Amino acid sequence: MARKLLENKDSCSMLHTINIIGTKWKPLILYLLANKSVRFGKLLFFMEGVSRKVLTDQLRELEEDGFILRQKFGEVPPRVEYSLTDKGKSFLPVLKQMCDWTIQWNPEVSFMDCKIVLPAED
Amino acid sequence: MARKLLENKDSCSMLHTINIIGTKWKPLILYLLANKSVRFGKLLFFMEGVSRKVLTDQLRELEEDGFILRQKFGEVPPRVEYSLTDKGKSFLPVLKQMCDWTIQWNPEVSFMDCKIVLPAED
DNA sequence: GCCATAAGTTACTTTTTAGTTACCGCAATT
DNA sequence: AATTGCGGTAACTAAAAAGTAACTTATGGC
Structure with missing residues (x-):
């Protein structure tokens, strides 16, 4: 459960970036959420090869790190x-x-x- | 020895990127080589926590993928x-x-x- | 002749990561 | 009253990644 991160006592920005996003699935999750909100089941479907456990873990960490929002509907x-x-x-x-x-x-x-379409700037 | 990559039958650019560079150590290696060539021993020293075996493996893969050049001197x-x-x-x-x-x-x-200083464009 | 040195390799062990199976809650449907 | 659907969780197992220790190679120095 506890993530194991690279030592980074000098606060190196490269190391920090790797620690926070440098995993197999996280960039892909952000990529899939780029233009819309997506349900858990859909993510599971799109991400061929991931188990629900691992997906859950990755989503939790992304949420913890403030990248994503988890919205639960009372249905x-x-x-x-x-x-x-x-x-x-x-x-x-x-x-x-x-x-x-x-x-x-x-x-x-x-x-x-690339599926990512950046929102227009103003 | 054989790398285990994510399935990517649709040639998704995101997946491809993850497969090729999305690891713990590779971005850091490229980062350390940004401005100069570096000896094996120096890399080992700079990358606190990596073992020589893993460093060797990562360097081999980066070489295989055309990111880095390995220059052996006959000394x-x-x-x-x-x-x-x-x-x-x-x-x-x-x-x-x-x-x-x-x-x-x-x-x-x-x-x-950030230690990376991009070379000036012309 | 023996040691040191740099950059590995090899065989083996440990740690970490990921997958599997079973189970839960609860309203709507059959 | 049993079944379905979704988004999980828990306990356990399997697989992958990483670490460790010993060995190699060839030359120069003691």
Whole structure:
């Protein structure tokens, strides 16, 4: 349950970033939530290969770190929707740049556009 | 030895990025190589907590993926220097943006500047 | 002849991460 | 009255990642 993080006594920004987002599933979760809120079951469906336990754990940590919002509706059967907070949204340009970079360097993924559409600035 | 990657039959750019760079140590290695070539022993020293075995594995994979160059000098005792390829260098702006984001959102790391200095464009 | 040195490799053990199965709550449907 | 659906949780097991300790290689210095 307790996360094991890299030592970071000098508060290195790179290490901090890795500790907070550098996992297998977290970037993908933020990516899937980029444009809309999504239900738990949908995330489970989209993220082929993840177990509900691991998904739950990752969502809890993202919530704890202020990236996502968990909204529970008082219905039966239960409905829970996850969405990005402002902090979560502010991370999207980073993910976008990562995807852009990947498309540039990997012809085999170039046909697929990055799903992240950044909201227009004002 | 064989890496275990996420399924990605639709060639999703996000998944691809995670598969190629989304690990504990790889971003940090690229970060440490940002401005100069570095010897194996130095990397081991800088990366507190990593074992030589894991460092070797990560370096091999980064080399395999074209991010870094391994230069072996014919000396005894041996000297091996690692440096970024063009592909590796092209990933630096992504890491830079990650660090910038982290500094923005985490006051406790704000005093420390990101070590990555991007080469001037022409 | 023996030791030190740098960058590994190998075989083995430990730790960490992830998956599995069973179960819960509760209203609506059958 | 039993069943379905969703979003979990708990206890347990399996798999993956990482750590450890010993060994290697070849030369120069003592």
